Amino acid sequence: MVLGGGTAGELVAAGLARAGRDVALVENRLVGGESPYFACVPSKSLLLSARRGETWEMALARRDELAGRRGDDPAVARMAEAGVTVLRGRGRVLEPGRVEVDGAVHGYGDLVVCTGSEPVIPPVEGLADVPLWTSAEALSVPDLPRRLVILGGGPVGCELAQVYAAFGSQVAVVEASGRLLTAEAPFAGEVVADALRRMGVDLRLGAAVGNVERKDVGVRLWLSDGGTLDADRVLVAAGRRPRVEGLGLETLGIAVSPGEGVPVDETCRVPSSTGGVWAAGDVTGIARTTHAARYQAQIVLANLLGRRREADYRAIPRVVHTSPSVYSVGISPTRAAELRIDLLTAGYDLAATARAAVEADERGRVELYADRSRGLLVGAAAAGRHAEEWMSEIALAIRAETPLSLLADVVHAFPTYGEAVEAPLRELAERWRRDGTSEEDRDERDRRPGPAGAR
Ligand SMILES: Cc1cc2nc3c(=O)[nH]c(=O)nc-3n(C[C@H](O)[C@H](O)[C@H](O)COP(=O)(O)OP(=O)(O)OC[C@H]3O[C@@H](n4cnc5c(N)ncnc54)[C@H](O)[C@@H]3O)c2cc1C
Numbered sequence: 110m111v112l113g114g115g116t117a118g119e120l121v122a123a124g125l126a127r128a129g130r131d132v133a134l135v136e137n138r139l140v141g142g143e144s145p146y147f148a149c150v151p152s153k154s155l156l157l158s159a160r161r162g163e164t165w166e167m168a169l170a171r172r173d174e175l176a177g178r179r180g181d182d183p184a185v186a187r188m189a190e191a192g193v194t195v196l197r198g199r200g201r202v203l204e205p206g207r208v209e210v211d212g213a214v215h216g217y218g219d220l221v222v223c224t225g226s227e228p229v230i231p232p233v234e235g236l237a238d239v240p241l242w243t244s245a246e247a248l249s250v251p252d253l254p255r256r257l258v259i260l261g262g263g264p265v266g267c268e269l270a271q272v273y274a275a276f277g278s279q280v281a282v283v284e285a286s287g288r289l290l291t292a293e294a295p296f297a298g299e300v301v302a303d304a305l306r307r308m309g310v311d312l313r314l315g316a317a318v319g320n321v322e323r324k325d326v327g328v329r330l331w332l333s334d335g336g337t338l339d340a341d342r343v344l345v346a347a348g349r350r351p352r353v354e355g356l357g358l359e360t361l362g363i364a365v366s367p368g369e370g371v372p373v374d375e376t377c378r379v380p381s382s383t384g385g386v387w388a389a390g391d392v393t394g395i396a397r398t399t400h401a402a403r404y405q406a407q408i409v410l411a412n413l414l415g416r417r418r419e420a421d422y423r424a425i426p427r428v429v430h431t432s433p434s435v436y437s438v439g440i441s442p443t444r445a446a447e448l449r450i451d452l453l454t455a456g457y458d459l460a461a462t463a464r465a466a467v468e469a470d471e472r473g474r475v476e477l478y479a480d481r482s483r484g485l486l487v488g489a490a491a492a493g494r495h496a497e498e499w500m501s502e503i504a505l506a507i508r509a510e511t512p513l514s515l516l517a518d519v520v521h522a523f524p525t526y527g528e529a530v531e532a533p534l535r536e537l538a539e540r541w542r543r544d545g546t547s548e549e550d551r552d553e554r555d556r557r558p559g560p561a562g563a564r
């Protein structure tokens with residue numbers, strides 16, 4: 110029994126059925142989940158239309174065509190062809206081995222929880238009384254608000270700010286922390302902030318919304334810094350939380366803390382649960398992207414089919430598909446500080462590449478982070494034109510723990526943005542060679558007197 114038929118659920122269900130297992134997929138909305146209808150696909154379609162300078166009408170037509178007009182007949186047919194029984198309705202576990210779907214009770218041997226995530230609506234006074242959009246509405250309705258205020262400057266807020274500003278809405282983004290894309294290296298948020306400001310987006314960074322009031326026309330938002338904003342529509346992009354409520358997980362002995370995901374071990378099995386319970390995708394709260402949902406689904410599939418496989422999350426990319434785009438992978442400087450990992454950092458401005466001159470687009474930068482104690486790349490971030498397309502080698506380098514000396518010897522084609530990683534890789538390799546092979550060695554050397562120990 111697979112609970113939730115989004116990216117992860119579909120993949121697990123079809124894979125098991127193709128391997129001859131008896132599989133039911135429970136879905137209460139659309140088979141396919143968020144990504145094709147309300148998230149990745151329509152947002153990337155609108156961003157592309159914006160880059161191409163299409164009209165809003167053309168962009169909507171393209172978006173809705175790509176999103177299959179939010180109809181799931183093809184996805185249901187794919188499931189049927191794989192041999193999966195689709196049960197329409199809301200699923201809830203009654204007790205180990207039994208799930209209720211809209212009044213009907215079904216038995217199961219193994220349960221895979223793939224119920225995704227849902228937007229968080231911040232507890233702002235008056236917010237519940239005004240018409241709100243979450244990203245799902247912003248990516249499925251035809252309206253183009255004249256004045257749009259977006260709460261939250263994470264990946265969703267930045268992508269949708271760019272979409273709506275490009276098609277002519279007056280957009281303001283209110284971000285409580287002092288910068289956009291707070292989870293990533295500061296320069297990434299600065300590059301995106303610069304691009305949004307150039308499009309006329311009003312960025313209110315370091316300000317929270319105090320309260321919201323309905324006006325005769327639209328709404329007024331009062332900010333913590335004393336400012337106000339008037340809007341015809343408020344879009345909440347203030348984060349998402351794993352969808353775990355009402356699933357009956359407690360009957361399986363699974364305790365989930367508020368706002369957290371279903372706990373899973375490295376095989377994506379839920380430890381300490383009664384019976385075989387597994388989870389994949391956003392509901393685990395681990396990586397929250399479609400490619401991570403797919404990866405975890407493959408892990409569940411392999412283990413359920415008797416081939417033990419463990420997930421490794423060290424090199425899962427995170428992309429913000431704005432123009433310029435942001436690609437991050439592995440550990441960010443903020444995360445490294447939390448984990449007390451001492452980083453060697455090297456960066457390079459894309460403007461110094463020949464490709465930037467050829468493209469007449471000199472925006473952006475790349476930064477690489479190595480663990481100083483091991484001499485291995487553990488993270489990277491790039492903001493720039495098509496960064497998501499030329500940074501994958503860094504994900505491979507992190508995942509494969511490729512030595513810096515070897516990475517520094519890799520040749521990139523001329524003239525490409527990919528050349529931008531060569532200088533920082535050489536710098537990191539040189540600093541690692543110079544600084545020593547391990548923390549103990551360096552400490553030992555630092556204790557020695559004379560220039561050899563000088564840092
Ligand atoms: C605006 C936006 C843009 C994004 N863009 C990208 C992007 O460009 N690239 C990227 O990699 N990621 C992107 N993401 C993230 C991506 O959409 C998610 O990581 C991905 O959809 C997660 O897949 P999932 O299978 O875990 O969950 P979902 O696709 O959400 O599937 C969960 C399914 O479970 C169903 N369900 C829930 N509870 C029950 C129940 N009790 N009974 C029956 N069915 C139930 C739901 O109806 C849903 O269909 C974006 C997200 C947003 C919000």
Ligand SMILES: NC(=O)c1ccc[n+]([C@@H]2O[C@H](COP(=O)([O-])OP(=O)(O)OC[C@H]3O[C@@H](n4cnc5c(N)ncnc54)[C@H](O)[C@@H]3O)[C@@H](O)[C@H]2O)c1
Nearest residue numbers: 231261262263264265266283284285318346347348397428
């Ligand atoms: N391209 C992609 O892969 C992609 C694109 C979009 C979203 N996603 C996924 O979707 C998830 C959700 O993205 P998101 O941008 O909604 O969440 P997020 O948690 O990344 O960002 C939310 C932002 O809202 C701010 N915020 C929260 N409450 C606020 C308030 N009251 N006022 C002002 N600001 C407030 C936070 O400081 C934070 O910066 C992410 O986990 C991401 O992985 C992925």
